[in-house]
Amino acid sequence: MKIEQIYTGCIAHAAYYIESNGEAAIVDPLREVQPYIDKAQKENATIKYIFETHFHADFVSGHLDLAKKTGASIVYGPTANPNFDCIVAKDGQEFKVGGVTIKAIHTPGHTLESTCYLVTDETGKEHGIITGDTLFIGDVGRPDLAQKLVEDLTQEVLANHLYDSLRNKIMPLSDDLIVYPNHGAGSACGKNMSKETTDTLGNQKKVNYALRADMTREEFIAELLDGLTPPPAYFPQNVLMNIQGYDSLESVLSKADTPLSPKEFETVANQTEALVLDVRHENDFVKEHIPGSIFIGLHGQFAPWVGALIRDTKQPILLITPDGMETETITRLSRVGFDNTLGYLNGGLNAWKAAGFETDSIESISPEEFASKYENAIVVDARKPSEYKAEHVEKAMNIPLDYVNEQLAEVPKEDSFFLHCAGGYRSVIMSSILKSRGYHNMINVEKGMAGIRNTNAPLTAFVCPSTLK
Numbered sequence: 001m002k003i004e005q006i007y008t009g010c011i012a013h014a015a016y017y018i019e020s021n022g023e024a025a026i027v028d029p030l031r032e033v034q035p036y037i038d039k040a041q042k043e044n045a046t047i048k049y050i051f052e053t054h055f056h057a058d059f060v061s062g063h064l065d066l067a068k069k070t071g072a073s074i075v076y077g078p079t080a081n082p083n084f085d086c087i088v089a090k091d092g093q094e095f096k097v098g099g100v101t102i103k104a105i106h107t108p109g110h111t112l113e114s115t116c117y118l119v120t121d122e123t124g125k126e127h128g129i130i131t132g133d134t135l136f137i138g139d140v141g142r143p144d145l146a147q148k149l150v151e152d153l154t155q156e157v158l159a160n161h162l163y164d165s166l167r168n169k170i171m172p173l174s175d176d177l178i179v180y181p182n183h184g185a186g187s188a189c190g191k192n193m194s195k196e197t198t199d200t201l202g203n204q205k206k207v208n209y210a211l212r213a214d215m216t217r218e219e220f221i222a223e224l225l226d227g228l229t230p231p232p233a234y235f236p237q238n239v240l241m242n243i244q245g246y247d248s249l250e251s252v253l254s255k256a257d258t259p260l261s262p263k264e265f266e267t268v269a270n271q272t273e274a275l276v277l278d279v280r281h282e283n284d285f286v287k288e289h290i291p292g293s294i295f296i297g298l299h300g301q302f303a304p305w306v307g308a309l310i311r312d313t314k315q316p317i318l319l320i321t322p323d324g325m326e327t328e329t330i331t332r333l334s335r336v337g338f339d340n341t342l343g344y345l346n347g348g349l350n351a352w353k354a355a356g357f358e359t360d361s362i363e364s365i366s367p368e369e370f371a372s373k374y375e376n377a378i379v380v381d382a383r384k385p386s387e388y389k390a391e392h393v394e395k396a397m398n399i400p401l402d403y404v405n406e407q408l409a410e411v412p413k414e415d416s417f418f419l420h421c422a423g424g425y426r427s428v429i430m431s432s433i434l435k436s437r438g439y440h441n442m443i444n445v446e447k448g449m450a451g452i453r454n455t456n457a458p459l460t461a462f463v464c465p466s467t468l469k
Contacts, residue, residue: 003017010304011058011059014180014184022045024040025050025095031249037070049074053077053182054113056239057236060335060337077089077113077114077115089104102117107131108161109143109161110145117130129178131181133181134165136183137198139193142190142224143159146239155228160217176200177202188304210224253334256333256343260318260346277317280320282429288349291358291360298332307337308402314340317338317341318342318345363444368455377416380417404434416441427445
């Protein structure tokens, strides 16, 4: 038996390739399915099944394209009711892939149809369990993502289901099982996932807060729901695409992978009200960019930030990319359901300037310059509240990038202010959004908190009142 985790860091996602005796199965595939087909062909294996652990919210699965190209059967867990042909497995139903047995274990909680898959090897030994978003390494799936799609379904109801699923279906299994989750650190599908992407079930029972043996139902629900932040706006749209269907990736690429001259680019932008998305490195964007464009760099957590900050997956998009990265960018956008890319600027910023069009820039200073000018200045910290509480510049205000649209009224409008994040990526994203809204009074701090720590700028931390004596 071969079981391989295929991890994609951009969206902190894990798909799985299982193979035995010339047959293969794919679990939770990404939208670009050719790599799975190539892998099976290289191993002289036929893809027999495509297993889905649930209707994903944070990415568009490749189940439909993969089924069309291979003839494999799509398998969902109990209660699933998609708009396409699939096998809706019964709880406990077993599937054969060569000499391997894959058993569906219905584990509602993250969503109602959430299902884990127990993998037993050719000798009859239970090897591992693919847990989807039911159980992560160090965490469990948040129970609030499906409630908007089902009437009268609350996060409390789903949390109750998850408590039962973990204790009745997962925890009784063997401690030496390997846990294979769908996500790792950085995913918005949980609160505090580990950077590790596999572990034994026995160790998770020791270290995962949600698997404490003495935990009551009430304690579990309280801890699970504590600190949940609103999910990204694109999540419900991705769920519907996974349920209802979507255009093939080839179709999306054929429309989007279109080079546009500077004049054509400007015309399309004006006629369609397209968002101009610049995916180069933040240092390049700071120096020079098209006025009004939004920066979200391809080298960071690109797709999650696109989904968090661009609210509508149908938004027309025009791209500024590093040379040769056009197809990669379009593919990454499609992973999270943004299929309405209209083309890219052929020749990039050099072509734009050569055609006589103007550019803009972001005022930016070093951490050392910031420290010398810090006193009596307004400082905005773009990091998450948890990062801010752990350590922040004295008197800085926290406006997380995640919620810049909701907290726009808190951004200083008249006075200049310094803007920083952890390393320089998020602050440039926020600067680009603010500039597109008419704010031009921010000064970006290069390297963010990582650089500020090495200066004499005064830092402080939030102290919980309960710890004071």
